[in-house]
Amino acid sequence: MIKYTRFLITLLLAVSSFAAFAQSTATTSSPYSRYGIGDIDPQLMPQNIAMGGIGVATNRISLFNNINIVNPASYGAINLTTIDIGIYSNFLTLSQAGAASQKNSNFRLSHVAFAIPVTKRSALSFGLVPYSERGYNYKNTVKGNGAIPADTNLTNYTYSGDGGLSKAYFGYGFGIGKHLLIGANVSYIFGTLKDISTTEINTNINGVIYPLPGTTNSKIESSNSIAGLNYDYGVQYSVDFSDTKHLTFGYSGSLNSKLNSTSSFIVSQYFNDNSGNEDIPLDSVVNRQSAKTKIKLPLTNRFGISFQNDGKFLVGADYTMSKWSQLSIGGENQGLQDSRTFNIGGQYTPNIATLRNYLASVDYRLGALYDETYMVVNNTRIKRYAVTAGVGMPLRPNNGSFYKINISAEVGRRGSLVNGLVRENYVNIHLGFTLNDKWFQKYKFD
Template sequence: MKYSNIILKNFLFAILIGLCSQVFAQTTTNSIYSRYGIGEIRKPQFNTNFGIGGAGIALKSDRFANFANPASLTSLKMIAFEVAVKSDNYQAISGTQKSQGNNTYFNHLSLSMPIKDWWGLTFGITPLSTIGYDYSYSEYNQNKGRIDYSYIGSGGINKVFVANGFDIAEGLSFGFTTSFLFGGIEREKQIEFLDTTYAFNSSDKDRITVSDVSFDLGIQYEKALSEEYTFIGGVTYDVGNKLSGRRTQLIRSYRGSNLSISYLDTSKFVDAIKTNIKLPSTIGLGVSIEKKESWGFELNYLNAAWSSIEPEGQEEFVNSQTFIAAFRILPNENAYSDYFKRITYSFGASYSNSYIKLNNQELNEYGINFGISLPFKKSISSLTFGLEALRRGENSNGLVQEDFLNFNLGITINDRWFIKRKYD
């Protein structure tokens, strides 16, 4: 019995679960820096990309989806259904104060397939950005006494995508991705005057919902240097967009705090007015060298033009640059008698500066990644484990240092594409 129909049915069922979990309530980050802009930008970390730090602009695979460059889809030789769960463990340090936590959530799912020898396709769902923070601080005013400031935020933007890759000449492929972006961003700011009965407390609740379409492009060039070595170069370009949305804002004064709040007056109410969220154009470059059934090395560079976008708050947007170095130990897929020779090992190291600049300080992020892909016995499908260690910001200059230890558990189910049976 063929697995193709089973995979397709399972995918359609899983996509419904995935859509529900994305829309209704995943808490996927606890970063104070997600307060700004559209939140924490998610890397394109599918199962094959996670262990190499999100690299993949110059990566080809015959059985894994590569979200980093749609032009790579022409290398697909079989159906690939994949899904992953991610667990983020974090610690934030500010001065002598520390906070810790954990979020476990659905990361992505996709279904990829070769349509023709020269055409590959994938579609699925993944987060573009996430927002999750809850913090407060106090200050003393000589006239008003102690004042508490509280900030709460949640939500994010999700991406449902369809990507196509086409061979257009010998060794040259082109791809494009069409994405439907949707989601909601909720933010609330509260100011409470604790030492005076004459001042009213203030609550500012703001919600933006967006839904729009975006596009990105990719090119790859593959050249055999010898029977063993292959060179791949890749370029990607995200055209950026102005996402259409609706904004609702409610500013009210109140007395009391927590469960005993009594609202007194509404100073501003905006109901679902038209607004937009601007996304920058991004260019990515990648090169790789691969030795057949031995190893592969890749370098990626990305630049997102955030400086062209005006922020709403006191923060400053700057161009975000990312550098990634990746190394993979490749399997011998024909070594069925030796299981360990069929395992893929992945390593990655990355550096980037966030698009947010605070207190005249850029936010730097350093990361290292490890991944291992374990094939099922007597099968071409596999189970992927990934580990990621990140540090963002610093515990000085009025910033917060965030440390993350993230785990990824993914499964990729492969099947041959419409093989005709032969009978004697």
């Protein structure tokens, strides 16, 4: 009982830290995160990310209980208390035609998820995962006024944003008969998204940039504090070819529910000091605190298929389509496109039961994905391509407890160098720790 108490205290501290972190810190550095509600997180565990992001038709992977938030029907296959905690790091290189490349990196706690079996064919799951992220900062410098050819002053337009949304979920999945699993999640999505743009006038004296004396600069700050409920649902159906070989079909969806949003819009003026930093603030020109409005999320449908030989291999594919053209904030459509994502991948375990060759007991995973995102920028559809790989490394069992470390890497590209766009080359690293154990069990003594 002592080990359970200590772990639960650690779990609660991790959840509290993650909640505070997700509310206040930007964990991405992508200019494309300014669109919509930011970069959407896949809400997958590292073991699924390593297989190209498949998850709609997976539940137990290599005889190990896994928490699969993407399809809550999978909870019905969980028969041991399962805990999954992970961290995430991102390495990003931004390139644009005619400009020097820029490199950024980020690091954060990625997820805390917990599942408890209720009966032999049902389980509860709850946890906290990121839903979306916003984080960007770039500048556009224009020489002269345009209307006055002799004007040699420089106008700097800067754009930045940060924040993100988190998803606290509670779900239940159960089995009907031997082949059918059904489940649902109710989630609370919350967080704040901020955007800031500034206009500053500078002058060039002998190659040195100085603030133009007597010129006021302007700043526009807008933010949305968002909170509300969202609902996910799913089903899985398996066809058994033998006791160990199964073909599984999966479907899951997310309703186009509405979230509450409280927005603010502030336009202010300021002077720069001699170093070019914001110095003397002036009164706000506009300070508008709006009443609560609604954000309408898109309807999402996911379809998947997988084939698994228990303890040996798994292969699968997913197709996801989301109606992002429906996204509206405060009744205003955001002008996005419907997205489509294709995922394919699998894993292979040479010998899950070996005691002498550790490498033969490791899960080896590989996959790929293609994503037509919801963004069209400068008349160009923004697409994403990636390959994934990873391993699942079992640790020595201890008194009926089973542990596994899951590591995944996603190497991909998003965007383009044409039409003045930015191309992103990125590497995402996910590290997760998964525990399977028997908790809350009454022992009988003769």
